[in-house]
Amino acid sequence: MIISFISQKGGVSRSTLARATAVELSRAGQQTLLADLDSQQQTSAKWAERRDHAGIHPAVETAVYRRHSVALKAASQYACLIIDTRPFVDISSFDIAQHSSLVVIATGTALDDLEPSLLLGRELLHRGIPLRKILYVICKAPTGAEARSAMQTISTWQFRCVKSYLRFKAGYSLALDAGQSVTETRWPSLNRHAENIIREICTRAEAVA
Ligand SMILES: Nc1ncnc2c1ncn2[C@@H]1O[C@H](COP(=O)(O)OP(=O)(O)OP(=O)(O)O)[C@@H](O)[C@H]1O
Ligand SMILES: [Mg+2]
Numbered sequence: 001m002i003i004s005f006i007s008q009k010g011g012v013s014r015s016t017l018a019r020a021t022a023v024e025l026s027r028a029g030q031q032t033l034l035a036d037l038d039s040q041q042q043t044s045a046k047w048a049e050r051r052d053h054a055g056i057h058p059a060v061e062t063a064v065y066r067r068h069s070v071a072l073k074a075a076s077q078y079a080c081l082i083i084d085t086r087p088f089v090d091i092s093s094f095d096i097a098q099h100s101s102l103v104v105i106a107t108g109t110a111l112d113d114l115e116p117s118l119l120l121g122r123e124l125l126h127r128g129i130p131l132r133k134i135l136y137v138i139c140k141a142p143t144g145a146e147a148r149s150a151m152q153t154i155s156t157w158q159f160r161c162v163k164s165y166l167r168f169k170a171g172y173s174l175a176l177d178a179g180q181s182v183t184e185t186r187w188p189s190l191n192r193h194a195e196n197i198i199r200e201i202c203t204r205a206e207a208v209a
């Protein structure tokens with residue numbers, strides 16, 4: 001099973017969702033590789049180093065790839081390959097999407113974020129990715145009202161969106177800094193919201209795989 005996280009814009013929580021998905025699948029006993037394709041920033045790989053250093057369980061196997069084709073080849077050795085892509089979509093993003101069981105598009109709630117995200121979904125459809133393989137997740141929502149309004153816009157465009165959303169909270173960034181995922185913060189309610197998102201992502205991926 002391959003779950004990829006792509007987006008047109010940077011800083012929308014792609015790596016945040018990829019890391020939490022890898023943690024929860026690893027915790028469930030699935031042999032999982034988190035492939036970091038952002039070879040310049042290496043956000044996921046550096047986070048995994050912090051995690052190892054802090055001795056946090058479960059360990060998340062992570063590798064950095066310059067070429068997406070090499071990352072895709074690793075899929076045969078794992079039950080789950082989680083692909084954290086670079087910001088901005090290029091031809092490699094479409095190839096990754098073609099090979100993915102599920103393509104997750106992280107987006108903010110403001111129109112500046114939402115519009116490029118929805119256009120990306122349309123482009124994926126145009127390139128032959130089936131609608132059922134595209135899943136939106138609202139991230140960094142300032143308020144519940146804004147999250148719900150963004151979800152409404154996404155469904156107006158006929159796309160599927162995860163029902164839970166990630167609020168913008170310092171507790172999440174603090175956890176990431178410490179090598180934890182957004183499902184592992186010190187605040188149970190934050191963890192619950194994040195777990196609901198990851199559960200929906202995994203359920204959807206299994207359903208379409
Ligand atoms: N819900 C949240 N609340 C607060 N901070 C968050 C939240 N989600 C992510 N962050 C922080 O926002 C920053 C960007 O998150 P992340 O690296 O996941 O985004 P990205 O889309 O992968 O970015 P890039 O385009 O740089 O790869 C990080 O510093 C992260 O700690
Ligand atoms: Mg990233």
